[in-house]
Amino acid sequence: MARSRRAPADRDDYRGLRLPQRTRLTPQRRAVLDLIADREGSFTAIDLFQEARRRRPKLGLATVYRTVDMLRRTGSVRPLVGDARPAYVRCEPGHHHHLVCLSCGAVEETDLCGAPSPAELRRRYGFRAEGHELDIYGTCNRCS
Amino acid sequence: MARSRRAPADRDDYRGLRLPQRTRLTPQRRAVLDLIADREGSFTAIDLFQEARRRRPKLGLATVYRTVDMLRRTGSVRPLVGDARPAYVRCEPGHHHHLVCLSCGAVEETDLCGAPSPAELRRRYGFRAEGHELDIYGTCNRCS
DNA sequence: CGTGAAAGTGAGAATCACTATCATCTGCCC
């Protein structure tokens, strides 16, 4: 009986962040989403928690994790490799990859890719590719 | 490039694993290195610890972490993204990427790449690329 | 061969990131 009451809350987007169906927009969630939407570069869950706490002292850590994980499921955010601390980056919808500055931590997106095609992987390895992740590390414009 | 003389600890390679300068080859370290050298696919530090313990019951967990981290610094091993548990894969020297099977966890290497060239990244973004990481996720030959 | 300094070790405590639990609260569709 989830059907009758479940009208499609057409709130699948908040400031460019994709949200799952039936997501309630609570003030807590909005606080975390705002921080992410305004964010340049990478961030950790703890970063968000500490910043959000300055405005909402009672905000729980679990709420931050729940919110980040929600965005991870919709693809609006994804974990970053190669960093010492577990960090995330915002992802615009669509296919793209990240240029991660090792000096200042800035993250830029690029649509340049050229990863091997699923067809070729299939042919050479019998491997059915479903997705891939590419992070390019180096020094950004400002730092070099 | 050729090593002309015996330098202090002429031991920068053990079974294909690159070691830092001045690395002492202790039995504990050798036990962990052997496990990694023989390894197919990905592994976690805990995996190594449990296996190594069967032969050396007094081996400490910290030693496993120290050894894995040592290899990570030399590039002989690298952490894998996208997995629930923190896992590593062996890296052969040279350029290559990983095909990670989401079903059985097997990891295959491929030299197929096509990542954007440093020159193009420099031109378009002013970004000086130093390296990149590409993991392709999907289903391997055996599992599909 | 010794030997000493530096490097490595094990055990356990500490830390860190994250998850589970649960009583309570609240946004949202009717």
Added chain:
DNA sequence: GGGCAGATGATAGTGATTCTCACTTTCACG
């Protein structure tokens, strides 16, 4: 408004990793 599915916060718990430190071992050099 009313009601309830979904959200929240506090806290305890978990699992991975790092730290600490007294002790041991390796190995270049004499």
